[in-house]
Amino acid sequence: MTNATNVPPRPGASVWRFIQEQRVWLASAAILLLLVIFDPAxxxxxxxxxxxxxxxxxxxxxxxxxxxxxxxxxxADNLVAKAFTGKPLLMIALGALAGGLSPFCSCGVIPLIAALLAMGVPLSAVMAFWLASPIMDPSMFFLTAGVLGIEFAVAKTAAAVGLGLFGGLVVHLLNQGGALQDALRDGVGNGGCGGAKMRAPKPVVWRFWTEAERRAKFAGTAWTTTLFLAKWLLLAFILESLMLAWIPAETVTSALGGEGLLPIITATLVGVPAYLNGYAALPLVGGLIEQGMAPGAGLAFLVAGGVTSIPAAMAVWALARPQVFALYLGLSLTGAFSVGLLFQLWHAV
Structure with missing residues (x-):
């Protein structure tokens, strides 16, 4: 019998492997090439x-x-990972609070999320931070208060923290029930080296530069992390530019007028695929509210659009398996609709 290791590779196998490994870079290049041909400007x-x-x-x-x-x-990643063990509910609460109050935008939070997952931090705590962070930050709070009022700003902050808590608890319960045990892509977080580090911790060497092996580890990790983040962010920003260019914000928000439950549902569904820059969306939503749009619909749109912005959503897709991505979208839809409905009921009282 012929040994499998001696079987020559099939023709074209190396090309296909290259395409698979570089598919994200190739997708960005293909989009730009098509634009050069059909829409140079x-x-x-x-x-x-x-x-x-x-x-x-x-x-x-x-x-x-x-x-x-x-x-x-x-x-040192062992120390961070160990700090998140044994206290899942507390870590979910801290993750949601940190996400709702942190200054990270949906883009800036991506490398932090990747680092936390690589350190073996539980997905439930990371998901709480992941869902809350894109919705609100300190500068967004003050701008929201100035454009839509302090009540709206407080409601949006509460929505960020609440959505983080909700999502973290759902992931925690699913984990307790045996689901999402292999939620992350190979080599990321608990699915890769992070889990091994938690199971077999090694001593921390703070002066890592004194050892050649650790210096090489530093350089290798920095390089691979840079390439990973750069390829996904580049594709995300290209797609975002096309959405902003081809789907005017006014067209999106003009469909959200009216009163009752239907505008909240519409705002939630429209907010998921139609990303608006959070700062640009505020005056547009404010204008529609002045024209009679339900405040709950405006909040639902801002929450759904913030959580599922292209950079944030693509980060989930890059780091987690498809079932986690679907769960992320489901949590975004459910959470955005719920906070919009609650805000509308608050106004009706």
Missing amino acids: QSAESAVFAAAALAHTAPYLLFSIAVAAWAGATG
Whole structure:
């Protein structure tokens, strides 16, 4: 019998393997190439938009990449992972609060999420932070208060924390029931090296640069993390530029007028696929509320659109398996509708 290791690769296998490994980079290149052919002006605008967005996100990326590489090289990721063990409900609460009050945007939180998952932090706590973070931050709070009023700003903050708690608890219960045991993609978090580190912790070496192996670990982690984040963010920003260019914000928000339950449902469903920049959406929603749109519909739209923005949603897709991505969208829909309905009932009292 012929040994399987001696069987020559099939023709085209190496090409197919290359396509599979580089499919995200190739997708970005294909989109830009098609734009160059069919819409040259938009190709330039999308390229500039993506470059500017990456530059804006760079400080978050560099800091988080450095932290992840340092944690891996020193072994400090063991300490972080151990801090999240044995206290799932407390970690969910802390994750939701940190997400709702942190200054991270939906783009800046991606490398932090990747680092937490790589350290073996439970998915329930990470999901709580993941859901809450894109909705509100300190600058967004003050801008929301100025445009829509302090009541709306407080409601949006409460919605962020509440959605984080809701999502974290759902993931925790699913884990308790045996689901989502293999929720992350290979090599990420509990599905890869993170879980092993928690099971077999090693001593922390703070002065990692004194050992060649740890210096190599630092460089290797920094490089692979940079490539991973860069390819997904580039594709996300290109797609975001196309949505902003081809789906005007006014067209999206004009469909959300009216009173009753239907506008809240519509706002939730429209907010999921139609991402609006959180700052740009505020005056548009404010104008519609002045024209009679239900406040609950406005809040549902802002929450659903924030959680499922292209960068945030693609981060989930890149790091987690499809079932977790579907759960993320389901939690976003349910949570956005619930907070919109509760806010509308509050106004009706």
